Amino acid sequence: MSVVPLRSGVQTEPSSGHAQPVAMIEIDRVSQMFETSGRRSHLALSDISLTIEDGAFVSILGPSGCGKSTLLYIVGGFVTPTAGVAKVKGKAITGPGPDRGPVFQEFALFPWKNVLGNVMYGPRQQGVKRAEAEAQSRRLIEMVGLKGYESFYPKELSGGMKQRVAIARTLAYHPEVLLMDEPFGALDAQPRKRLQNDLLNIWERDRKTVLFVTHSVDEAVFLSDKVVVMTRSPGRIKEIVDIDLPRPRRRADLLLDPHYQKYVVDIEKLIDDVLEDELHP
Ligand code: ADP
Ligand code: MG
Numbered sequence: 001m002s003v004v005p006l007r008s009g010v011q012t013e014p015s016s017g018h019a020q021p022v023a024m025i026e027i028d029r030v031s032q033m034f035e036t037s038g039r040r041s042h043l044a045l046s047d048i049s050l051t052i053e054d055g056a057f058v059s060i061l062g063p064s065g066c067g068k069s070t071l072l073y074i075v076g077g078f079v080t081p082t083a084g085v086a087k088v089k090g091k092a093i094t095g096p097g098p099d100r101g102p103v104f105q106e107f108a109l110f111p112w113k114n115v116l117g118n119v120m121y122g123p124r125q126q127g128v129k130r131a132e133a134e135a136q137s138r139r140l141i142e143m144v145g146l147k148g149y150e151s152f153y154p155k156e157l158s159g160g161m162k163q164r165v166a167i168a169r170t171l172a173y174h175p176e177v178l179l180m181d182e183p184f185g186a187l188d189a190q191p192r193k194r195l196q197n198d199l200l201n202i203w204e205r206d207r208k209t210v211l212f213v214t215h216s217v218d219e220a221v222f223l224s225d226k227v228v229v230m231t232r233s234p235g236r237i238k239e240i241v242d243i244d245l246p247r248p249r250r251r252a253d254l255l256l257d258p259h260y261q262k263y264v265v266d267i268e269k270l271i272d273d274v275l276e277d278e279l280h281p
Helices: 068-076 115-125 130-143 159-171 189-206 217-223 251-255 258-279
Strands: 023-034 042-053 057-061 083-088 100-104 177-181 209-213 226-231 236-242
Touching: 023 068, 023 209, 042 068, 042 083, 042 209, 042 236, 057 068, 057 217, 068 083, 068 100, 068 177, 068 209, 100 159, 115 130, 115 159, 130 159, 159 189, 189 217, 189 251, 209 217, 217 258, 226 258, 236 258
Parallel strands: 057 209, 057 226, 100 177, 177 209
Antiparallel strands: 023 042, 023 083, 226 236
């Protein structure tokens, strides 16, 4: 039984004869200029073009300040790009929508609601009947490994547990696209690995489209179909690396796999190049 109801199918263009992968997100020549009080206007993103297929797991890596969060905010509809266009399923993004679920670090849980209340909030807002919303939410809580904690309040949970609740809460909306901005950044190594495994299990079953920002090269390679490496100031795409490793992926197997190791080394080298270019432009 699928815990999360399958999302509705996305149609390909009726005219296209062959089964081409559907572009879930298209970022087309997007630039983002910020006007700041202290300094001149700042070009945070410059001419970013990226197509993300339906069901793909795409990670973004790059030095801090290169515009990773800005890019996620643009796809989330929280920021309108100053040039170019971002589209979801072929339509220009004009604001946030239930098809794109953010899991941002700064999106705190409701402190006055317990775990179940936090997860049920979305479906209840969407008009799902209480009993059904509760049943779905309980399954999601179990799926993220928090069975038994339904009545706990955020202040009673560790950072890792709160992050699990945040993921369950976002999944409860059934977004087609998950936007995850360094969701595991604040976690210690062990809970981080567990959550990576859990996220992969959820993703391998549901195949949601995921746009995932991280600082960790291994995390990006372990999880992703594509890794986008960015440069800083202005943020541009340095390279897009296709991660052609079989799925389902198991950490223990991958760590011994020379292909996996090569991806990690190559991407680390790309990031070194980015930093080197900054020092010696
Ligand atoms: P990252 O997530 O890669 O660390 P951000 O997207 O947060 O980078 O920021 C990219 C750049 O844009 C940074 O130089 C940051 O200071 C600037 N920036 C981000 N948001 C704003 C804003 N609302 N106003 C002005 N500058 C901003
Ligand atoms: Mg950021």
